[in-house]
Amino acid sequence: MKRVAQACLVMGLTLGSVFPVHAAREALDKVVAVVNKEALMQTELDTRMDSVYQNLRQRNITPPPREQLRQQVLDRLILDTVQIQQANLSGIKVDEQQLASAIASVARQNKMTTAQFRRLLERQGLPFSVVQEQIGRELLINELRQRRVGQRIHISDQEVDIFLSQQKSELNSTDYHLQQITLNLPDKATPQQVAEVESKARKAYQQLIDGEDFAQLAIRISDDDFALEGGDSGWRRGSELPVLIADQALVLDINELTQPLRSPTGFHIVKLLEKRGGLSKLITETQARHILISPTALRTEAEARKLISSLRERVKNGEDFAELASNYSDDKGSAGDGGSLGWAGPGKFVPEFETAMNNTPVDGISPVFRSPFGFHIIQVNGRRSQDIGRQVLLDQARQQLYKRKFDTELENWLREIRSAAYVEIR
Template identity: 65%
Template sequence: MKGIKKAIGFLGLSLLLVAPIASAARVTLDQVIAVVNTEALMQSELDSKLDAVYQNLKQRNIPAPPKEVVREQVLDRLVLDTIQMQMAAQSGMQVSDAQLSQAISNVAQQNKLSVAQFRQVLEQQGISFANVQEQISRELLISQLRQRRVGERIKISEQEIDSLISQEKSVLNSTDFHLQQMTFGIADKATPQQVAETEQKAQQVYQQLLNGEDFNQLAIRSSNDDFALQGGDMGWRRGSELPIFIADQVLSLAINDVTLPLRSPAGFHIIKLVEKRGGPSKLVNETLARHILISPTALRTDAEARQLINKLRERVEAGEDFAQLAQTYSDDKGSASDGGLLGWAPAGQFVPAFDAAMNNTSINGLSPVFKSNFGWHIIRVEGRRTQDIGAQVMRDQARQQLFKRKFDTELDNWLREIKASAYIDIR
């Protein structure tokens, strides 16, 4: 089951979060290798991340660069992740049990396994399921922090939305690109000489690519963005969501072509086109529903949870208000305050058990009691529609596309800023 370890980094934040297999051969004493603000980073933690990176490179058939290069990249990522976890803690951010369960379920589904089967396979490979849970929880926290802190820096004008809508039928909007990237970052107050030196380095790497050197290797060795330890792999991106400086170039690339070094506010970039695919957009069937979730807890057994949800269903059938009961009893805190309302959702957005129950419930109907990996549910379906590209929907989509287009560039800037403002002592 080779794909499991790769899939654990499902949010794309960090391949350092892949669960490593403990090395019985390593017996050296632990020691502090860095201090980040007031937190000490230990050699054992770095060794664990290095093991994970080497395993991932081996699975992807990417030859490992020199150890000192990988160590520097991994330590830099470990420092950045530590800063972000500290910021999340200071902001009081937490990952709910429901969010963590959904994320683990998603990883299991990517590997075509149930959660129980996923856990069993991990244990067979010598990987602690508890460690995987902790790592996925960290990844979710970092993602939430980035969405909040980077998102609030991104400004989108109505004029930008109008401009994007006017291009709705362009090739870029109907094409997806699988890209790799190398970034050569420039500090905010870099001198002209430092900018010139960074550009020269990017040009040298570009020449190495033209001479046949491997993009994956060079990215791990030379790039300093969030994709470096993945060999620069950005995954699939919709053309309309790409940063402008990439979007302007990508349509002219043939498969496996690379761009000349491109300038952005973050520095210089080299982009490689791995694959592309395209096609017209399609209509989407959506359902508007409310639900009540009753989960087993340390104080409530699974049987008691099922008994409670059955009683709540009887109360709804007797005429009590579904939304009021959801506000009072539902364990899904994200929707409970809204009367259990989930909003308009396309098929496939929820876990299979929930999707199946929702799709089999008629409009204004009440689902039977059913169980998912979150607990016991009932659903009331309030409407169904086939979503067309209406004016407001188109504007919402355009806003989202512009947000994604700007996010990566702003993320690079933000990561540099938080690193520059932190106290970092590498031992």
């Protein structure tokens, strides 16, 4: 039977989605760690171990022995738990629409509808509620990181100007697919500790030169967020990489790796897997309004579809779309502005919405269609072909600087919250 492919959520999650392989085990449970008064159980660790092994096999990476992997998985489980605790203390919530959209994204990455995805999980003995809970945890962690790490990043106009003036054209137009191994230094590391970590990094480098598999070595020893993915950090625009790594990406050949690189936080070994280039010069932007009617506990799917269909008829009969959106739309973010979504380029909306919008002519009204959020109609008010002008370039530069700083700040923040937490390994 086909197994569900591992997939990262498309909203910027840095942790891979982990689907449980067993909902429960017959063996007696026991506590393996305590994190700020919360007990982590052996069954939870075993489930996470099974999931990591399944993920590695699907990526054609030979898994290491379980005992070698256990500490890495336990460390990740502890760190995830600390982040979930902080999210809960901060009052961060995942609403039904966010969860539905995330599940739909995972289903699409597995080339299925949400309904097909659910049926496949059930055939495999995976309760849909358990998968929902895990995806919800991923969303919580992502939202917490965006808030906590994001507030630590400050980008001045001067930085943007310098970035644009110094930016290498090759970095700007090239995407890199990298693997990396990171060996962190302790806070306020002594010269002896630095020497010890550097020695470990040089030993790892020699193992790779001697033929050791990069992915397996990363799983065993790497300290960063990509360890359990075999060090695979995915595709990244060159200008979004930390400067230390970006400079190396420019000169590496495919499958070449760096010697250990020293950064303020540790030592890094980077391998270039692939690269690709090209920036589009023009984008098509659409200006549109929409009305969303969502099924609820008090409104069935049939009733929601009937209401949105009646609203579409009223628009066709001459009633003002904006006024109807203000009075009826369940998208509270746009309803106050008559359903206006402003000018939007490709990739801003979920695929169902973007397809319907792109297929609707200017001054036209879309048919009723379904998205993960409910039933919609769209009114397209205009289209334009937008060149990448000065403001767009500034926005892109700011985003790239943000992403470049995010990884470094994330690493620092994770170390801080981990060291501040009470953790007892049993």
